[in-house]
Amino acid sequence: MSEPRYLIPGATGDWEVVLGLEVHAQVLSTAKLFSGASTDFGAQPNSQVALLDAGLPGTLPVINRKCVEQAIRTGLGLKAQINEWSRFDRKNYFYPDLPLGYQISQFAHPIVGEGEIDVEVEEGEWIKVGIERLHLEQDAGKSIHDLDPASTYVDLNRAGVALMEIVSKPHMRSPAAAAAFVRTLREILRSLGTCGGDMEKGQMRADVNVSVCKPGQYEKFRETDDFSHLGTRCELKNLNSMRFIQQAIEYEARRQIEIIEDGGKVDQETRLFDTVKGETRSMRSKEEAHDYRYFPDPDLLPLVLDPAWIKEIQESLPELPNEKRERFEKDYGLSAYDAAVLTSDTDRGRYYEAVVETGADPKLAANWVNNELYGRLNKEDVDIADSPVSAAQIGGVIKLITDGTISSKAAKDVFEILWEKGGDPAEIVEREGLKQVSDTGELEAIVDKIIAENPEQAEQVKEKPKAMGWFVGQVMKASGGKANPQAVNEILRKKLGL
Amino acid sequence: MSKLIEFTLTEALEGLEKGEFTARELTQTHLDAIGAAAPLNAFITDTSERALSMADASDERRKKGEAGLIEGAPIAVKDLFCTVGARTAAASNILGEFDPPYESTITANLWKEGGVMIGKVNMDEFAMGSSNEHSRYGPVVSPWRRDGKNDKLVPGGSSGGSAAAVSADLCLGAPGTDTGGSIRQPAAFTGIVGVKPTYGLCSRFGVVAFASSLDHPGPLAKTVEDSAILLRSMAGHDKNDSTSLDVEIPDYAAAVGRSVKGLKVGVPAEYQVDGMPDEIRDLWNQGVEWLKEAGAECVDVSLPHTKYALPAYYIVAPAEASSNLARYDGMRYGARVEKDGLVPTYEATRGEGFGAEVQRRVLIGTYVLSAGYYDAYYLKAQKVRQRILQDFRDTFENVDVLLTPATPSAAFGFGERDADPIQMYLNDIFTVTANLAGVPAISVPAGLDNQGLPLGLQLIAPALGEETMFAAAGALEKAANFSAKPKRWWESA
Amino acid sequence: MSVTKDEVRHIAHLARLRVSEDRLDTLASELNGILDWIEQLDEVDVEGVEAMTTAVESSLPMREDKVTAAGDRDAVLKNAPKSEEGFFVVPKAVE
């Protein structure tokens, strides 16, 4: 695995950036982590709120088994240690969208320990990113500050929804690597069915720890595990798109380098990314530094997992993106690139396999899905789940190409019709007269006629065989574009004596 | 006053079953008695209309042969239990006129067994206190007075209103909560029975939390048998409380009256504390004699970490409380004191809404959990707690129950222990160990001091050893034959 | 360990309790009294002892992934000091 190098030139020479991520992923479940309220976000504020979620006196938490299962499933997907004994702690702080005055989280004893995932930063450039831990915790509610100049409006629909906080080791060294990590993680969670992964809907949010150091320091850190080799880190909170993750890191790294080069010191702090200005700014002043007073939640007991249950979940695990990529290369003979693109998204991979299952040639199918279909989906900004052309239809088109019924050019026309109007590919070909002519007799007659009409060119072509293209063009024209180019080539070669 | 209110729960249930009187009559009589007992300041929320309609419904059920365990019995509810449609404020200003849209499991269980909610009763704010002097409704006055004296005494706390209500015959039983002694100490002060069951036997759902790992709902009653019936009505597995025990609830009342022949009773040396009044020591010795006479075998035992229970408690309980009380911020319910900006509003709401004792404990709890102090205080206390539990386990290898005094003194006057918080905390010195270990304990009225004030003895049993505990308590009650009643001075006041 | 007036002010702020300046000294001495008394725990040997966080020995019970709370907005908002259009309304909270 090669290590992509990302250097930032400064006044005192080059700098490197070191990145660790904390990703909050919303657990896919019907009800909340500790209450029986729905996780559907209704348009109505405070309409999905159980008594506990509003922090009413005397209400108590009872854990949702599904959320525990999802955390275990995710841990197994990250090839991480599952802790058979874990515990919930309270993280105490005051904020209006935190109704209990504390967040129930797993501080000292998380349900999932260390793991590792492979991340492809650029084509063919892979890195390994260590997972520090994964723990379950409650989400907070939503504070809306812009409805009233003097007040904040609070909606607790989100309050108490289960989150998995997945913490990476500081193993990423470029903004692209950080974004690729989030993308890979998202695909793993989506294929496991443990998180929807939609960043726009807030189903995944990333906090990025950024520090800068001189070349060579990171290697010393990896050798010794001693953080003192790295610079002071700042935590960039709540980044909700790949673009913002990269922009925020770029800005923050430059900011830190400037401070150090001006003889200053970077303060360890939490910062927010202003997406409008493209800048990070300090979130809290130092004297407001939080003291969360963690302690074991006395309303809950330790979470003890039955090893048989973990095994059962392990056995039900689906194929993960990396495993799928390797299988695509091997079983379908795809290039590493095609396989990676097809497995970069669970739905894309699933669509592709559905095309192959119709009996379509796997390589042609890869081209069609990646180029024709995605070209069009991207252009029209349509999600693959809403594609107007089905896998069966694409499979039908490919079959018509491979059995010589239509040319690839005609196939594109068929696709166009499928996209606009739908229908059965074979019927469309029939109806629109797109069938190519492969009948040798018919084609020979056309070839004979054209050679007879153009004796001079026929002579020249014997000395300059490349000029045969002109004849191919003439035949195609005469056939109204329906001639099978392969057959035309063969007949021409024979008749022209090439 | 009608004779009806002097009945015990057991007697009243018998009378109802025989048709000697109706639940409505019984309820009305108690409501009248409550009306005449305003000087005690025990009842703080009037639910009389509801009481009468519950009584009528109860009479209907009894007629149909569907009587529950406590069918038709007037029950007073501590202000800590959430009750639908009846203000629940934990005796704190911060909750304002909080009207819970849900019922606590304990009260729901009591109503399911036919109990009649006669009213809500006073307590120490958030159950923090041993004298019931700390309440938004003002202090509860004990029905008891020293012989020939008129000065007001405290009923104990925090279930002071519940204890006063039972002792003054204003109800037939009352669910209380006991975090460090809050059922047993006021029971001892007012000459009644108080039970703190095994942790997890009675659900905490819908009970305003003080210290989650130490809070135990349990009954206050006139007799051991009454308390056994009430406990059976209240207890049971609750899927809404993750710490609720999933066990069968036996017929505890059947254990009362069971012979204690051959029962091994431990007398722990460490409960012999410095400065213990002679009367209490004498009563304790008397208790040993009574149990011996009933056929039990009494042996000296040692629980070496007993003296550390109270200081450990004063770390663990405030720590949990500081977090449990964080939700009272005036944002979603309760009395908000609006200031300019969020933090000033939080601070004013909580600064004005919580009383002095609550603030003191929230500060202590915040301190012992804060950065740099967690290990030295909280973690250490939880390790000491393990030692205390181990003491109990070791001891219960050899004995069936422990006999100790319930309190280090009889009831005291207002303001007498208020100057020094630690003096007040020492009230719980004999009761708090059972809360830390989660084992069941009962306070049984056993005698009067030389000023005519009640004194109690405590029995502690191993976890889920309630039946043994009730058997021993029954024997103690029978031997002590405690029959003193407070003079009904409040009716003419 | 001894709590100073400044520490009491800090703890009070952490706990979001408004404490007037003239009460800080009294509170500091009360807290110190209690903490001094608590210090006797230092006498206990807790070497190798596991902290006890609950008296219950079983493990955490789990419930099914079902919606059991009705999402009754009126019940949730009925005790709110201030609400509008279904939201809780609180003093401006800006980070």
Ligand SMILES: [Mg+2]
């Ligand atoms: Mg975090």
Ligand SMILES: [Zn+2]
């Ligand atoms: Zn988190």
